[in-house]
Amino acid sequence: xxxxxxxxxxxxxxxxxxxxxxxxxxxxxxxxxxxxxxxxxxxxxxxxxxxxxxxxxxxxxxxxxxxxxxxxxxxxxxxxxxxxxxxxxxxxxxxxxxxxxxxxxxxxxxxxxxxxxxxxxxxxxxxxxxxxxxxxxxxxxxxxxxxxxxxxxxxxxxxxxxxxxxxxxxxxxxxxxxxxxxxxxxxxxxxxxxxxxxx
Numbered sequence: 001x002x003x004x005x006x007x008x009x010x011x012x013x014x015x016x017x018x019x020x021x022x023x024x025x026x027x028x029x030x031x032x033x034x035x036x037x038x039x040x041x042x043x044x045x046x047x048x049x050x051x052x053x054x055x056x057x058x059x060x061x062x063x064x065x066x067x068x069x070x071x072x073x074x075x076x077x078x079x080x081x082x083x084x085x086x087x088x089x090x091x092x093x094x095x096x097x098x099x100x101x102x103x104x105x106x107x108x109x110x111x112x113x114x115x116x117x118x119x120x121x122x123x124x125x126x127x128x129x130x131x132x133x134x135x136x137x138x139x140x141x142x143x144x145x146x147x148x149x150x151x152x153x154x155x156x157x158x159x160x161x162x163x164x165x166x167x168x169x170x171x172x173x174x175x176x177x178x179x180x181x182x183x184x185x186x187x188x189x190x191x192x193x194x195x196x197x198x199x
Contacts, residue, residue, distance in 0.1 A: 044081060051085055053174070054099045058195075060173075061099055062088025079106050141165065141188075149189060166192030 047066040054061040062085030069077035082102045086093035095102075105111065115133035116125040128136075148164040167185045169178065178195075185193050 047080060048077065051088075054095070054102065055105075056096075056098045056102075059090060061085075061091035061095060063095070063099065063102065079103065082106070145188065160189045161191055162189035163191060165190060166194070169193070169195045 044066050047068050050065045050067065052063050052065055054063050063082055064085050065079050066081040066083075067077040067079045069075040071077055084091055084093040084095040084099070091099075114127050115130060117128045117133070117136070118125045144165055145162050148162060150159060150161040150163065153159045167181075167190055169181050169185075173181070182193070
């Protein structure tokens with residue numbers, strides 16, 4: 001069957017179709033309501049976006065963590081989704097398999113969430129507070145520095161060295177954090193200073 005369609009009839013049909021879809025798009029039909037009812041709610045709606053850096057390696061890929069729970073109302077925020085940050089210059093939204101599984105890492109029942117200490121002679125670890133852990137680290141570092149600090153070399157030159165303690169920095173931190181870490185370590189006199197990115 002061969003149908004002859006003139007240019008005029010084609011334009012009329014196209015115009016009627018365009019007018020009908022335009023009226024439907026502007027809400028003059030039930031199509032819009034039916035279409036909206038058929039779509040399931042977006043799971044990230046009403047969630048809080050928090051930009052961060054992936055914790056796995058030295059590449060420092062950008063991530064966005066989505067959480068539910070209003071902290072202003074006293075609710076506990078819970079991370080429900082983690083994805084790559086498309087605005088981050090390092091990864092442009094992509095994540096490796098380990099980074100893509102960050103949500104499992106965050107929700108792992110074996111993940112440590114507080115400092116632990118095994119006292120000398122003990123066979124088990126016990127939970128301690130963050131304040132106690134930081135105070136203990138500071139006290140041990142201060143005692144070691146006071147005991148082993150070298151102010152002058154054997155030739156009498158000022159060297160200000162602390163050779164008995166080293167520092168391993170995490171390169172998955174921001175440039176500002178890395179610079180502050182470097183200044184603290186070098187300012188205290190440590191010569192042994194390494195960064196995860198070199199490994």
